[in-house]
Amino acid sequence: MSHGRRPAERGGARRRSSSAVRFTTAGAALVVAAVGGLATGVFGLPQKADAAAEQGKPPAKKADVAEDINGDGYADLVSGAPGGTVSGKAKAGYVAVTYGSAEGLDTANKQLVSRSTSGVPGGATAKQGFGDSFSRGDLDGDGYADLVVGSADASAGSVILWGSAKGLTGGTAVPEYGTTPQIGDFDGDGQADLALLGDPGSSGDDPVGQPAALWKGPLTRSGTPAKKLDFLDKSEWDDENNSATSISGPSTARGVADVNGDGRQDLVFWRYEGDGVYSSDALLGSPSGFTVSAGPDGAGGDMDAGDVDGDGYDDLVVGGGSDLFDEVTVVFGTKDGLSPDRRQTFDQSLEGFPGEAPSDGEMLGSCVSVEDVTGDGRAEVALGIRWKNSGDKNDAGAVALLHGSEKGVTGEGSQVVDQDTAGVPGVAEEHDEFGAACALLDVDGDGHRDLNVSSTEENDSAGAVWSLRGTTKGVTTDKATSFGPGDLDAPVTGAQFGSSLR
Ligand SMILES: [Ca+2]
C-alpha cells in the first residue's frame, strides 16, 4: 500500500457525494501553453465527458481519494520523466499525469508539469531532475489528491500541485526538502501529513545527518502546515545523526503503508547504515514522530508494502536482494512493527513462477508494487525484472505478478509479461529494461487494480509506459495500452519517461 488510501477516506469522503456532477464537465476549453518546448495544460485541462456516464455503464468503483487527482472516481497515473529537456535545459525534468477513464488511461486527458509551467515556482534548471520522485494524497483536505514532486537535486526542494475537478492547479514551493517527499496520515488523525527529506550532502563510508521534517496536515495553499512535528520520536534521537530535524542517511522514503495496523501510516524507508550496507526499514508513524522498525539489509531494488497474507498488517516486500539481485524478501507486519523472524525469501525458482530459467543478475524486484488486484483481501505483488533476458535479447526486461496467500507470496497462478507477450504493444529489444517502475492502480474503475509498468530505456531512453488490465485472476493483455512522451506532446529525448510511477 504505498499509495496512501487511508487518510483521504475520511478527509475526502464529504466531497465525493458531488462527484456525479463532475462527470459531465465536458467542453472546458483546452488551453495549451507552449512553455519552452513543454506543452502544458495545467490551468486549462480538457475535461472530457465521462464515457461510462454517456454510455449508461456503471460509474467507476471509486478510487481511493489519494489516487484520484480530479475526483472522478478513476485513479490517475503520474509518470516521472526526470531526464526530460525543458526550456532547453537538459535533464531539467517533468511529470505527466494521464487521467483514468472507463476505457483506462486517456492520453488525450493529460497534464504535463515542469518548473517552466506557469504557476509552478522556480524555473527549469539543467540536471535538476524534477519528477525524480513524487507522492500523492489530499494535503488540504478538499477531497482531491494533491501531488508533491521532488527532484534529483534535493536542494531544489519540492513542489506541491493541488488537485481539483479540472486536474492539478497552482504550485507551492517546499524549499530545501527535495528528496522523496511522501504523503500519508502518519499521526492517525484522518488528515494527510507530509514527510520531507533534505539533501544528505556528500557521503563517504559513514552515514551522514540528513535534514528531515514532518509537516502535520492540513496544509494551506501557501504551504503552511497545521503544525511542524519532530521527524523522529525522542526515543530515537542520538548523538550521531538522529534528532528532531534529521535522520542518519543518505535515506530515501519509498512508500507509505501501515505495517503495525494501528491506523497510522508508516514510511517504507531505505537508508545507509555505513560500510556499504543499506537497510530497508519501516518508520512507524505516531503523533510524536517516527520510530524505526528494522527490516532486511542489503537490498538493491525497490520496496513497497501491502497486506500479502490478509491478516490486517501490511507486509514489506523488498526486491533486488543477494549479490545477484535476484531475491525478494517479504517481512510480515505485526502489531509491533516488522516481524524480526517471520520472513519469506524467494527468487524466480519459486514453485509456479513461469517463464524461462533466469540468468544471473536479472534484478527481481527492480520495481515493487503491493496491492490487492483480484479482490480477495490479499495483496498481489508486482515485481519488475528489468534485466531479464528475453530469448537472446539481453536486458529486455519483464514484469511478474504474484498472488498473496495465507502463508505469504505464492508462485501459484503467477504471471510474467514482457513486450513479446501476445497482446502487449511493442517488441522486446535488448536493453529496453521493461519493468523499471510499476504501479497497481485502478485506472478504468472496474474495481480491479491495473498493472502500469514502464521501460525507461525504450527508444533511446525516451521511455514508455504500459497499462495492463487487472482481473479477478491477475492481469490480462486484453486491451493493453502503451504510450510514450511523444504521445503526450511531451519532451522525448532522453526523458526516461516512467522512471517513477504512481
Ligand atoms: Ca481521476
Ligand SMILES: [Ca+2]
Ligand atoms: Ca487536495
Ligand SMILES: [Ca+2]
Ligand atoms: Ca502504523
Ligand SMILES: [Ca+2]
Ligand atoms: Ca500482513
